[in-house]
Structure formats: C-alpha cells, structure tokens
Amino acid sequence: MTDKLNKIGLDKQASSDLADKLNELLANYQIFYMNARGFHWNIKGEKFFELHLKFEELYNDSLVKIDEIAERILTLGFTPMHTYADYTGLSKIKAAKNVSSGNKAIQEILNGYEVLLPLERELLEMSGDSNDEGTNALMSDYIREQEKLIWMYSAYLNQ
Numbered sequence: 001m002t003d004k005l006n007k008i009g010l011d012k013q014a015s016s017d018l019a020d021k022l023n024e025l026l027a028n029y030q031i032f033y034m035n036a037r038g039f040h041w042n043i044k045g046e047k048f049f050e051l052h053l054k055f056e057e058l059y060n061d062s063l064v065k066i067d068e069i070a071e072r073i074l075t076l077g078f079t080p081m082h083t084y085a086d087y088t089g090l091s092k093i094k095a096a097k098n099v100s101s102g103n104k105a106i107q108e109i110l111n112g113y114e115v116l117l118p119l120e121r122e123l124l125e126m127s128g129d130s131n132d133e134g135t136n137a138l139m140s141d142y143i144r145e146q147e148k149l150i151w152m153y154s155a156y157l158n159q
Contacts, residue, residue, distance in 0.1 A: 014130035019078035027090040
C-alpha cells in the first residue's frame with residue numbers, strides 16, 4: 001500500500017472528502033430522525049393510528065441509516081460527528097417543533113428529503129469517482145428507497 005491509500009485501498013484525500021460529506025449527511029439525518037420521533041409522539045387527528053405507525057417506521061429506518069453512515073465514516077478512517085451541537089450547526093434540516101398535524105408532519109418529511117436526496121446524489125457521484133463501492137452502494141440504496149417514499153408521501157398529500 002502506498003502512502004496515498006488508506007487501509008481499505010482508497011485514496012486518502014478522496015476518502016477525507018467523502019467523510020466530510022458523510023458527516024454532513026449524518027448531521028442532517030440526526031435532525032431528520034428527531035423530527036420523525038417528534039411526529040410519532042405528537043401526532044393527533046383522525047389518521048393518528050396510521051401515521052403514528054408510519055412515523056415509527058421512519059425513525060427506526062433513520063436510526064439504522066445513522067449507524068450505517070457513522071460506520072462508513074469510520075471504515076474510511078475518519079471520525080463521525082457525535083454531538084448535537086455539531087449536528088445542529090451543520091444540518092440544513094431544521095428542527096420541526098411541536099408538529100401535531102399529519103399533513104404538516106408529512107410536508108416536513110418531504111422537506112427533509114429535499115435536503116437528504118441531493119446530498120446522497122452528491123455522495124454517489126463522489127464515491128463513483130473515487131472507486132469507493134461501499135459508499136456508492138449505500139447511497140444507491142438510500143436514493144432508491146427515498147425516491148419511492150417521496151412519491152408515496154406526496155400522494156398522501158395529494159401533490
């Protein structure tokens with residue numbers, strides 16, 4: 001292995017750039033996750049039972065993704081952010097406080113995907129350019145899943 005490659009055989013500088021972008025994704029996912037938890041806890045109205053379960057699915061899925069992203073950063077040889085101060089300082093997704101309306105919560109989820117999806121596409125391109133199949137596969141999976149969710153949440157709002 002040369003001095004330019006990390007332990008998994010990828011270019012160190014490209015891996016550093018990917019880790020930085022993954023940390024940005026991680027920060028956004030943490031706020032997205034907390035928003036979904038809040039929606040789950042605070043939802044009210046006639047669609048309570050349906051949305052309460054849907055938001056639980058969403059935050060559980062987000063928690064898995066948060067762990068995968070952090071572990072990918074570690075695999076690349078870097079440190080994942082791990083304080084809420086770091087997350088709130090970097091995240092483009094903002095906290096959605098005291099949302100109890102189903103339609104408002106769904107719109108907030110769609111707004112979150114408007115941040116997450118472009119980040120994931122940027123990471124997909126970066127990882128493709130640097131021959132990082134691990135990050136590439138992860139982002140490809142996230143994008144496919146989220147495109148379908150955007151369609152479904154949009155249909156719920158009749159958009």
